[in-house]
Amino acid sequence: MAFLLQVYAPLPGRADAFHRCLFLFCCRTPPCCCGLRVFRNQLPRRNDFYSYEPPSEDPPSETGESVYLQLKSGAHLCRVCGCSGPKRCSRCHKAHYCSKEHQSLDWQLGHKQACAQTDNLDSTVPDHNFLFPEFEIVIETEDEIMPEVVERDDESEIIGSMGEAHEEELESMAKLESKEDKIFQKFKTKISLEPEQILRYGRGIAPLWISGKNIPQEKDIPVCPCGAKRLFEFQVMPQLLNYLKADRLGRSVDWGVLAVFTCAESSKR
Numbered sequence: 542m543a544f545l546l547q548v549y550a551p552l553p554g555r556a557d558a559f560h561r562c563l564f565l566f567c568c569r570t571p572p573c574c575c576g577l578r579v580f581r582n583q584l585p586r587r588n589d590f591y592s593y594e595p596p597s598e599d600p601p602s603e604t605g606e607s608v609y610l611q612l613k614s615g616a617h618l619c620r621v622c623g624c625s626g627p628k629r630c631s632r633c634h635k636a637h638y639c640s641k642e643h644q645s646l647d648w649q650l651g652h653k654q655a656c657a658q659t660d661n662l663d664s665t666v667p668d669h670n671f672l673f674p675e676f677e678i679v680i681e682t683e684d685e686i687m688p689e690v691v692e693r694d695d696e697s698e699i700i701g702s703m704g705e706a707h708e709e710e711l712e713s714m715a716k717l718e719s720k721e722d723k724i725f726q727k728f729k730t731k732i733s734l735e736p737e738q739i740l741r742y743g744r745g746i747a748p749l750w751i752s753g754k755n756i757p758q759e760k761d762i763p764v765c766p767c768g769a770k771r772l773f774e775f776q777v778m779p780q781l782l783n784y785l786k787a788d789r790l791g792r793s794v795d796w797g798v799l800a801v802f803t804c805a806e807s808s809k810r
């Protein structure tokens with residue numbers, strides 16, 4: 542699975558979630574398809590990793606293009622995907638990987654040569670064509686001044702002169718179709734305000750669906766292992782696919798909207 546995006550989303554008023562981040566990973570090669578995974582990381586303000594005081598507003602000094610493949614804690618990261626890399630190359634003992642697959646990918650793409658000259662291994666990470674291109678997500682609030690889509694009732698027109706026998710059936714079909722239209726119209730209207738949006742965030746609000754098909758019911762959303770319900774938190778829009786050039790190498794992910802529901806309690810488990 543490849544890293545898709547992360548959202549920093551602290552919960553105000555929750556001391557144990559002063560820092561809170563959600564990470565989304567997706568499978569790049571459907572229909573295998575493990576699909577999508579969401580991970581949540583949260584920390585209190587006083588913790589072993591980040592300072593208690595907010596960081597300075599100045600941009601960090603540029604340290605060149607070096608890639609960090611080892612955490613302060615000493616843990617190594619996979620050279621291909623940046624996830625935890627407990628396995629290492631048995632020849633140089635310096636290149637770390639999450640899996641055999643990523644080791645062999647790196648081997649084919651240059652580690653075969655670099656393995657012998659391990660002095661500056663970290664600065665010679667090739668493009669493995671595995672990760673998506675990197676972007677920063679810019680946050681804007683949506684003005685709620687837009688008029689709602691007017692709910693019209695033109696079903697009577699549609700079934701005008703139909704035979705008695707089918708009338709009921711046709712009526713329910715027409716209802717279904719116009720409901721589908723309304724959902725898509727609402728989606729289009731909202732999107733037209735900000736066509737470039739790739740993510741909509743709002744903990745506990747209603748998701749903006751693209752279609753009436755596969756809208757989950759409350760019972761379809763599994764509860765958190767802690768026992769609490771899950772709340773809608775954000776959704777990823779189809780526009781993101783354009784930025785990710787997700788179809789390079791012929792492998793492709795696709796979605797209409799990805800809706801992410803998280804533990805209402807944001808508990809430790």
Ligand SMILES: [Zn+2]
Binds near residue numbers: 621
């Ligand atoms: Zn990896």
Ligand SMILES: [Zn+2]
Binds near residue numbers: 634
């Ligand atoms: Zn090696």
Ligand SMILES: [Zn+2]
Binds near residue numbers: 767769806810
């Ligand atoms: Zn929970």
